[in-house]
Amino acid sequence: MTNVRFDPKPAYEFVLTLVAWATPQRVDSYAVGAPWFAETAERVAEPLRARIADLSHGCDHVFSRLLGVAVDLELPGTARQLRDTVAAMPASSARLTVLGYYARRTRRRIDPARIADAVRGERDAVREVLELTTDGPECEAAMGGVLGRSDDEVQAMLVEILDGWDAAVFDEHLTRTRPSLEAEVAHLRSRLQAIGTLPFLEEVANGTDLLATPALEEIVVFPTWVLRPWNVFWEQRSSLLLGVPVAEHRASDDPEAPPDRLVQLAKALGDERRLRLLRRLTTGNFTLQELADHFGLSKSTLLHHLVILRSAGIVRVETGPNGRYSLRPGMPVELQRLLDGYLPAVRRVGVGAPVPSSIDERG
Secondary structure, rough: OEEEEEEEOOOHEEEEEEEEHHHHHHHHHHHHHHHHHHHHHHHHOOHHHHHHHHHHOOOOOOHHHHHHHHHOOOOOHHHHHHHHHHHHHHHHHHHHOOOOOOOOOHHHHHHHHHHHHHHOOHHHHHHHHHHHOOHHHHHHHOOOOHHHHHHHHHHHHHHHHHHHHHHHHHHHHHHHHHHHHHHHHHHHHHHHHHHHHHHHHHHHHEEEEEEHHOOOEEEEEEOOOOOOOOOOOEEEEEEEEEEEOOOOOOOOOOOOOHHHHHHHHHHHHOOHHHHHHHHHHHOOOHHHHHHHHHHHOOHHHHHHHHHHHHHHOOEEEEEEOOOOOEEEHHHHHHHHHHHHHHHHOOOOOOOOOOOOOOHOOOO
């Protein structure tokens, strides 16, 4: 049985706030939405903003690969520890980290020796790295920029960004979100104890088959506030890091308020493209590329919609470089049950009886 361990280091949230800021094109898929970006923009001075954009080009890989550094930090695992670790490592290691040299997912796509060859400037290796390890033009531009800089330049940029981000944004962010993060960890611990490992993993991974990950010995769970409703998956040696989005708790005394779960499902289904996706998935299991080819859309656009469907527990995906998406069993039945429980029985309007013309006129 795969072991589950909780590891709520602040360094994870630190990395993910940078990931979120660096990918504003995904603002509609983040629960924090435009208000968080606007608030953060007030704190980020132009030099730091330009530095982040120059290194990341809107690619999440640049900063998400620092999760591999965060997981090895000793407790308490603060943002300062992460910054100091990046500053103390050999400059070549910092550059290779950003390029994905140490990431298992990247190593399944390309021989890591070819990444080292690319760092040395071999043209064929550079082309292979950009073709095989990047997802979209943003990441191709980002990795091309990293390959075009020296080890020292990349490390200096990283340290400068981590320093500036901690002071300008993250210190206050953690003060505000720490209670929610700690409460989520306490809830997750109690859920694991109450329902057992397999149901727990099914519940928190939003439809991802975690146990299909090759050579998996341990799942390391941590909470994330900023990337809600996204899960985070990061493979590190024989472990899988699982970032679980902090639950949205909406307390309401309104007796007519719909259940949170019903609202979540309704929002997920309230888009024609997502409904077409669901119809397609009734015919079989498909990779992201197969779905993109079928609908004639970019993988990034399809991924945006699939994340929403996964977060609502409607769709699940296998782990791995070519994970296949499928419908999660029982969703139509659950939706019908929720609707039946929320909507009162529809009254029949008798022949000749006046039909209410507006909400205000209904008895």
